[in-house]
Every structure is written in structure tokens, then in C-alpha cells.
Amino acid sequence: MATYCKSRFQSFRRFTREVMVGNIGVGADNPLRVQSMTTTPTQDIEATVKQSIALAEAGCEIVRITAQNVQAARCLKEIKRRLSSEKINVPLAADIHFLPKAAMEAVEHVEKVRINPGNYADKKKFVIREYTQAQYEEELQRLYEAFSPLVLRCKELGRCLRVGTNHGSLSDRIMNRYGDTPTGMVESALEFLRIAASHGFKDIILSMKASNPKIMIQAYRLAAARMDEEGFHYPLHLGVTEAGDGEDARIKSAIGIGGLLCDGLGDTIRVSLTEDPVREIPVAAELAERAMHLWQSHASLPNLSPAFDSIDPYDFNPREICSIDLGADCRIAPDQPPRVIANARRPLSEYSQISRDVLSIQDRLHETIVEGLLVALRDTNDLEHLTALREALGGALRFFVIEPALDFDLELLRGFETHPENGWMLLQKFSPEEDSKLKQWMRFARENGWILALDIMPGDLPALEQVLRPLGDKDLVFTLTQPDSQRHPTGTYRALAEILREWSFKSPIWIRNTVDNLIELKDSAGGRLLEAAILTGGLLCDGLGDLVSVETEPDMARATTLTYNILQGARARRTKTEFVACPSCGRTLFDLETTTQRIRHRTGHLKGITIAVMGCIVNGPGEMADADFGYVGGAPGKVNLYARKNCLEFNIPENEAVDRLIGLIKDHGKWTEPEQPAVLAKKD
Numbered sequence: 001m002a003t004y005c006k007s008r009f010q011s012f013r014r015f016t017r018e019v020m021v022g023n024i025g026v027g028a029d030n031p032l033r034v035q036s037m038t039t040t041p042t043q044d045i046e047a048t049v050k051q052s053i054a055l056a057e058a059g060c061e062i063v064r065i066t067a068q069n070v071q072a073a074r075c076l077k078e079i080k081r082r083l084s085s086e087k088i089n090v091p092l093a094a095d096i097h098f099l100p101k102a103a104m105e106a107v108e109h110v111e112k113v114r115i116n117p118g119n120y121a122d123k124k125k126f127v128i129r130e131y132t133q134a135q136y137e138e139e140l141q142r143l144y145e146a147f148s149p150l151v152l153r154c155k156e157l158g159r160c161l162r163v164g165t166n167h168g169s170l171s172d173r174i175m176n177r178y179g180d181t182p183t184g185m186v187e188s189a190l191e192f193l194r195i196a197a198s199h200g201f202k203d204i205i206l207s208m209k210a211s212n213p214k215i216m217i218q219a220y221r222l223a224a225a226r227m228d229e230e231g232f233h234y235p236l237h238l239g240v241t242e243a244g245d246g247e248d249a250r251i252k253s254a255i256g257i258g259g260l261l262c263d264g265l266g267d268t269i270r271v272s273l274t275e276d277p278v279r280e281i282p283v284a285a286e287l288a289e290r291a292m293h294l295w296q297s298h299a300s301l302p303n304l305s306p307a308f309d310s311i312d313p314y315d316f317n318p319r320e321i322c323s324i325d326l327g328a329d330c331r332i333a334p335d336q337p338p339r340v341i342a343n344a345r346r347p348l349s350e351y352s353q354i355s356r357d358v359l360s361i362q363d364r365l366h367e368t369i370v371e372g373l374l375v376a377l378r379d380t381n382d383l384e385h386l387t388a389l390r391e392a393l394g395g396a397l398r399f400f401v402i403e404p405a406l407d408f409d410l411e412l413l414r415g416f417e418t419h420p421e422n423g424w425m426l427l428q429k430f431s432p433e434e435d436s437k438l439k440q441w442m443r444f445a446r447e448n449g450w451i452l453a454l455d456i457m458p459g460d461l462p463a464l465e466q467v468l469r470p471l472g473d474k475d476l477v478f479t480l481t482q483p484d485s486q487r488h489p490t491g492t493y494r495a496l497a498e499i500l501r502e503w504s505f506k507s508p509i510w511i512r513n514t515v516d517n518l519i520e521l522k523d524s525a526g527g528r529l530l531e532a533a534i535l536t537g538g539l540l541c542d543g544l545g546d547l548v549s550v551e552t553e554p555d556m557a558r559a560t561t562l563t564y565n566i567l568q569g570a571r572a573r574r575t576k577t578e579f580v581a582c583p584s585c586g587r588t589l590f591d592l593e594t595t596t597q598r599i600r601h602r603t604g605h606l607k608g609i610t611i612a613v614m615g616c617i618v619n620g621p622g623e624m625a626d627a628d629f630g631y632v633g634g635a636p637g638k639v640n641l642y643a644r645k646n647c648l649e650f651n652i653p654e655n656e657a658v659d660r661l662i663g664l665i666k667d668h669g670k671w672t673e674p675e676q677p678a679v680l681a682k683k684d
Contacts, residue, residue, distance in 0.1 A: 004221040004228075004313060005263040005671060009491030011294040013264045014224060016235045019160050022091030024061055026205060026268050027235030030263075032288035033268035035062035035237075036277045037095065042072040042079075042586040046549055049082045051277070056090040058281040062268065064093040064114065068588040075103035076471055083277070093162065095585065096120065097169075103150050107159055112205075113150065114162040117188045121146035122171030129176055139173055144195050151201050160203040162237055163188045167210030168626070182208070182219035183315065187227050193232050204234045205268065209241035211580045211612075212626055213256035214316055214541045216240055220260050221313045230302045235267035236260075242612070243598055245274040247529065247562075250283055251569040254530040255537030260398055261291035262490050262538065272583040274596050274613075280583075286530060290519055292489055301486050310501050311494070311542050314541050318543040319497060322506040324451060326423035330371055330398035330548050332477075332508045337573035340563050341372035341401055341510070341549040342556050348375055348385035355392035357556045362396055370560055374401040374427070374549065377408060383416060392503070399423030401453065410444050429455035429481065430520035432463030442471055453477040453510060458495040459484060465503070473505040477547065482516035487518045489535050497544050508546035511536050515552055516552040528552045533566050540570040578610040579602050580627050588615030590633055590654055599631060599658055603665070605674040611661075612642075628670065631661055643668060 006012040018028035026033050036055050040047040042065055052063045065072035076094060080291045083090065094106035094113045100121060107113050121143055131139070153159055165185045178184030180269040185208050196204055206227070208219035227234060240256040243249035260266050271284045311317075332339060342361075344354045358370050373393075374430040377386065399422055404410070420423050426445055430438050438454075445452040454476060456464065478500065483492040493511065500507060513532040519582060532550045539545045548567065553559035568572035569679070581596045582588075596613045599650060605613060612627035630642030639657035641664050652660050665671045 004224040005265060005352055007303050007491070008263055008311075008313070008577070009305050009487050010301060010303065011262055011264055011291070011488055011491075012040065012303070013295045013296045013299075014236075016204065016233050016267060019205055019235055021062055021093070021160055021205075023089065024091050030267070032266065032291055033061045034059060034269050034281060034284040034288055035064060035093075035268055036060045036280045036284075037064040037066070037270070037585055039277055039583070039585055039588065039592075041074050042066055042068070044335075045082070047073055047085075048075075048079055048586070050321070052079070052083060052090065053086060053088055054278050055281065058278045058444040059285055060090065060277075060281050062091050062093055062112070064270075065093050065110075067094040067096055067102045067106045067622065068586065068672060069099060070102050070105050073102045076106055076109040089412065091538075096382050100146055100150065104153065105202045107150060107153050107157060110159075112160050112162060114164050115147075115150070115192070116164055116166055116169055117192045117666050118166060118169035118171045118174070120192075122173055129172065129263045131173065131176060136173070136177070137303075140191060143191060143196075144347055147192060147195050148199065151196050151199050154203065155199065157200045158203075160205065161201075162207060163189050163196075164207040164209065164237070165219070166241060167212070167215055168242070169557070182222050185210075185219045186223045188432060189223065190226060190230070193227070193230075195235070197232070202234075204232075205237050206232075206234050207237040207239060209239050210240040210626075211240065211252075212571060213240055213252055213259075213537065213569065216256045217259055217538075217541050218314050218316070220265060221263075224265055225314075227446035235469065236265055237268045237270070238266040239270045239272055240408050241272055242580045242582045242614070243268060243274075244579045245593065247565055248569060248579065249273050249581075250526070250529060251533040251537065251565055253283065254287065254533035255541065255566070255569050257287055258290070258530060258534030259538030261287065262294065262488055264295065266291065274581040274583050274592050275674060276593075277583070283526070283530070286527060294519060298486075298488075304484075304486055304495075306495070306498050308498070309494075313542075313545075316541065316543055319509070320506055321508050321546055322473060322478070324508060325339065326372065326399040326425075326451070328395065328398065328421045330423065338396075338511075338540065338545055338567060339547045340369075340567075341374055341547055342370040342560050342563075343374045343549060344376075345551075345554070345556060348377065348382040348389065351385045351392065354389055358393060359396055360614065361557050361560050370556070371398040372401050372423075372425070372547070372549075373397055373399075374403060376553075377402050377404040377410075378410060379405070383412065385415070390422065395421050397422060399425060401425045401427050403427040410440065413444070414448065420581050423451065424449075425451040425477065427453040427454055427455065427479075430460075430464065431456075432460045435464055435467045438464060438467050442467075445475065451475045451477060453479055455479050455481050457484060458484075458492060458499055461496075461499050468505075469503055471501075472501075473500075473507040476505070476507040477510050478505075478507050479510035479512050479547075480517070481512055481514045488519065490538050493535075493539055493544060494542070509544055510549070511539055511545045512548035513548075513550045513552050529562060531634070532562060533569065536563075536566045537570040540567070540572045545572070567604075574608050577606045578627075579616075580610060580612040582614050585615070588633060590615065590639070595631070595658075600659065602658060602662060606665070606672065609665070609670050629661065629665055629668075631657060
């Protein structure tokens with residue numbers, strides 16, 4: 001199979017043809033385009049026009065509007081006319097599900113039509129059926145007959161199409177042959193691309209959306225590779241669908257969209273939030289600005305990709321690592337989640353405040369605790385402060401990470417009394433000229449039972465190979481505090497993993513989000529969040545990362561919360577309820593934003609379960625495959641409740657639905673009562 005990108009270590013933009021959406025060029029050398037979708041009922045023309053204007057004024061370059069039936073599609077004509085009269089020339093895209101007749105009406109009025117290959121002319125009833133090849137070919141012929149009129153009309157009118165596959169709405173036919181997989185998503189789209197190609201139509205944009213960033217990333221990668229094989233150089237529309245609201249949604253979107261942008265994939269993006277759609281625009285614009293900066297700065301660089309890349313980009317397989325004990329009930333191991341380290345961000349002389357910071361997090365955040373604490377050791381006085389800190393924290397901490405000053409005498413640590421409940425790790429940065437110092441640190445760590453974390457640039461590792469390889473990978477951890485000048489941070493960690501593989505080293509990797517690892521163009525809380533999610537989340541979705549830390553936040557509690565939220569977003573560690581919530585549109589049958597918040601308030605303490613909150617049935621039943629329980633709009637004011645794929649309660653009045661959902665969770669043995677925060681004694 002063709003590779004999906006030019007480099008996984010640098011940002012070289014993928015080549016695509018240009019597709020015009022009205023007056024907006026997508027792909028080729030055009031800037032990354034930002035788009036969103038209205039949430040008003042399409043038949044409410046005045047409200048839809050008003051929201052479209054607000055989106056355009058916020059920087060939205062393409063506005064999508066649902067056309068759930070022919071009547072809604074007809075409204076697009078008047079919406080377009082009113083926007084033009086207001087001198088708003090933003091291109092419009094019609095969102096079509098189920099009804100080819102609605103698509104044929106919409107194409108007369110707007111510049112772009114989005115169809116979902118999972119339900120445009122197919123069915124989703126979870127029917128199990130074995131297809132003979134002849135039967136499958138008959139189904140493809142039926143698709144050809146249903147889709148061709150739209151293709152021909154687009155060609156005649158100069159419109160473009162988005163073939164938008166959703167993980168939650170694959171057809172029964174695709175599910176029966178390929179399963180609920182990225183391969184099935186890609187094959188579903190390719191069937192429609194081939195039909196369009198048979199008519200000589202090439203003005204197509206492709207998307208592969210899923211609520212799970214891992215699946216979304218794999219599907220887009222596979223789509224890019226398969227399109228290249230078949231000569232379809234179409235632009236990609238990136239998005240994590242049903243991402244939800246708040247910080248969690250921004251994290252999921254950054255993991256999925258930002259990770260692909262690092263690899264040079266993506267030409268237009270939408271950040272799907274269960275919020276006012278205007279709030280999507282700044283997040284998408286920041287991701288686009290960051291990617292364009294990377295692409296432009298890397299364009300003239302030589303390709304530094306290694307001859308072999310051990311990561312399978314189309315299937316998640318965690319990197320094989322050796323086990324390391326980090327204290328009581330805390331290990332780094334293949335069967336363990338990534339461990340969380342917090343940076344004290346204070347001198348050890350402030351040990352009383354450091355202990356209060358840590359203990360307050362353990363009080364307030366329950367499962368999102370500080371497991372490892374990074375502290376700087378500057379002089380001999382700090383040894384006394386470290387002892388006091390250890391005593392103040394007692395068993396509240398799993399392990400310490402000590403970073404001595406460059407001129408600190410390691411021998412002073414030999415008499416340091418460690419605590420048997422805590423693991424102890426030394427962190428130091430080494431350059432190629434410091435091979436003798438590296439030997440000294442390795443000897444000290446192994447003689448005293450400490451773990452050694454090495455901060456060494458991948459380009460410097462070959463010069464230290466003669467020292468490191470004979471000593472082996474026992475009780476070693478590798479990390480990076482800044483990227484290679486010719487790679488992005490994600491690519492630098494990937495390069496590190498490849499060198500360790502070449503050496504047969506199974507040492508764990510610690511992903512550090514430091515100021516030096518930022519690519520953000522302006523300092524902001526939102527920018528730091530996106531950067532941390534892209535680096536940590538993207539690597540975790542590649543199967544890399546055994547310890548993680550976010551060290552760009554000024555507050556330890558904030559940094560710890562963000563770290564755990566990124567782990568949850570990457571599906572690497574669950575410490576709270578996972579919510580899959582669609583961003584709302586004109587099809588939505590209840591107020592998604594307030595409903596999602598209400599459900600989160602009642603169920604957010606449940607660990608290890610996923611709840612989907614869906615406005616209508618388009619993706620609802622399909623996303624139940626990725627959720628334990630579902631709350632789906634069935635009719636105006638009515639809700640259907642699901643357990644996995646099975647709809648167990650129909651047409652529940654909306655004012656009863658949250659209580660009934662909780663009852664359903666209880667019936668399945670998944671309910672626990674919310675705990676009250678435990679009060680830990682504070683020690684000075």
C-alpha cells in the first residue's frame with residue numbers, strides 16, 4: 001500500500017487538486033479553510049440567515065446547512081438570496097442524509113452538497129446478511145443509478161461534492177463485508193468516488209469522521225493512501241464528529257485534526273462543538289494557523305524520514321516496553337495506563353506549598369491524581385527540603401522525579417534516605433560530549449536502585465550509542481524537552497522511538513509538554529491546550545507514550561486536570577464518563593447544549609462508560625456501537641434510549657428522559673453514587 005504522507009517526522013503538505021467551493025479554493029496551495037454548520041431549523045429562514053452571517057463575520061469560510069428533506073432544501077434558495085442581499089458571499093454547503101431527492105433540490109441553490117455514503121442510498125438497520133459477489137455487484141449498480149444524477153447535475157452546474165463518511169452511519173452492506181472499521185469507512189467512500197470518476201467528475205472533497213480520534217486518524221490515513229493508489233488526489237475535510245462540548249471536545253478535536261495536520265493531511269477543517277457554532281471558529285482558526293506555519297517552515301527542508309517506520313499507521317498497536325516499578329501500586333508496564341507526572345514549578349525551599357498543591361489535587365480531583373512529582377534539586381540545602389517534602393506527602397505520592405542541577409554532586413545523594421513506598425527517578429539532559437558523565441549517572445542509578453530518565457535528542461543518540469547499548473535498557477526512561485530543529489515535536493518523539501527500536505531498547509518513553517515543545521504562535525490558554533493535545537494525544541494514538549506531563553500551565557491543578565483529560569480524549573486512560581455528543585444542526589430534536597450539560601452533571605462521575613447524546617437518528621444508532629448508553633432524539637419532544645446498539649425505550653417525554661437514562665444505567669449494573677471528596681490531612 002502507498003504511504004499516506006510524505007513524512008511522519010516533518011510537515012510536508014499532501015498534494016491535492018484544487019476544488020472550488022463557490023469563490024473559495026480548497027486544497028492545492030490554498031490556505032486551510034475553516035468551516036462550520038448552522039444549528040437553526042432550516043425552514044426558519046430568518047434565523048438561519050442570521051446565524052450564517054454571524055459565522056461568516058467570525059471567519060467561517062464555508063457554511064453548511066442541513067437539508068433533511070425536500071422542503072428544507074427548497075429553503076436554501078431564499079437563504080442564499082438573503083445572504084447575497086446582505087453582501088455575504090460565503091459559499092453554502094447542503095448536508096444530505098437518506099434522501100437523494102433532497103440532494104437534487106439542494107444542488108440547484110448552493111455551491112456544495114455533502115452526501116453520506118452510509119445512508120445516501122443505503123440502509124442502516126443492523127441487519128446481518130452474507131452477500132454473494134453477484135449480490136454485492138447488484139447493490140453497487142443500485143448505488144450507481146442513485147448517485148449518478150447528482151454527479152451529472154453537479155458537473156453541469158459547476159458545483160462540488162463532499163463525500164463524507166461517518167463511522168457511526170456505515171451501511172449494513174459495508175458493515176457485513178468490512179465490519180465497523182476504518183477499512184469499511186474508506187471502502188464506503190471509494191465506491192462513490194469511482195462512480196463520480198466514471199462520469200469524469202473530480203470536484204470532490206472527502207471526509208472520514210468518527211467520534212473516536214484513534215479511528216478517525218486511522219481512517220483518514222488509510223483514505224489518503226488508497227486515494228493515491230487509485231489516482232484520486234482530492235482534498236480532505238478534517239473533523240472529529242460528535243466531539244461534545246467544553247475542554248474535552250477541544251482536546252478530542254486537537255488530537256484528531258492536529259495530528260493529521262502534522263502529517264501534512266487536511267485542506268479544510270471543522271471543529272464540531274455542542275455549543276454555539278460561532279465558538280468553533282477560533283479553535284479551528286488556531287489549528288489552521290499552526291498547521292500553515294509548520295507547512296511553510298518545513299517546505300524547504302530535506303526529508304529526514306528514516307528508511308523504516310515501525311508504527312503501523314492504519315492499526316493501533318502499543319509500542320512494546322519493559323516493566324518498571326514506580327512505587328506502591330504504580331508500574332510502567334504494557335498492561336498499565338500511562339503514568340502522570342506533575343511539575344512542582346516551585347523551588348524545593350517552598351516544600352510546604354508544594355505539598356499543599358499536591359494534596360489539594362488529591363482532595364478535589366479523586367482519580368485524577370499526581371502520581372509522579374518533578375522537582376528541581378539545586379544545592380545541598382534542597383536535600384533537606386526534599387526530605388521534608390517526602391515526609392509531608394507521605395503515601396499520597398507514588399514516585400518522585402528529581403532533576404539535579406548540572407553541577408550537582410551525585411555523591412551527595414548516596415546517603416539520601418528514600419521512602420520504600422515511593423519510587424525515585426533521576427532526570428538529566430545529556431549531549432554527545434558528556435559520555436563520561438552519562439556513565440557516572442548510569443552507574444549511580446543502578447547501584448542505588450533509582451530509575452534514570454535521559455533527555456537526549458534523537459540526533460545525539462548515535463554519538464552515545466557506545467555508552468548506552470552495552471549497558472542495556474534496564475530501568476531507563478527516555479524523554480525530550482525540545483524538538484529537533486528540522487522536525488515537529490511529534491516527529492522528534494517518533495524518531496526517538498525508531499532509534500530505540502533499532503537498538504532493541506524497550507525503555508518507556510515520557511512525553512513532556514514543555515515550553516520548548518510548543519509551536520503555538522501566541523501564548524494563550526487555548527493555544528497551550530491545543531499544543532498539549534496534539535503532541536501527547538497524537539503520540540498516544542500512535543501507541544507511543546508511557547509517562548506524560550503537561551508543564552506549560554502555570555498551575556499544577558490545571559496541568560494535572562489537562563493531562564488526564566488528554567489521556568481520556570486519546571482513549572488511553574479513563575477517569576470519568578466519556579461523552580459522545582453531536583454539535584447540533586437543523587435536524588436536532590432538542591436543545592443539545594443544555595441537555596448534554598444536564599446529563600454530564602448527573603452522570604459525569606461514572607468511570608469507564610461512554611454516553612452518547614445525539615440530536616437525531618442520522619448517526620445516533622451507529623454511534624451506539626461506540627457507546628454504552630445513548631440518548632437520541634426520536635421525535636419532537638421525545639427521546640429514545642439505547643444500550644449499545646439496542647433501542648430499549650422509545651418516545652420518552654424529554655422531561656423524563658434523563659431520569660430514565662439513569663434508570664437504564666442502573667438496570668445494567670453500571671451506576672455508582674457520586675463520592676464526596678475525601679479530606680486529607682495537610683502537613684507543613
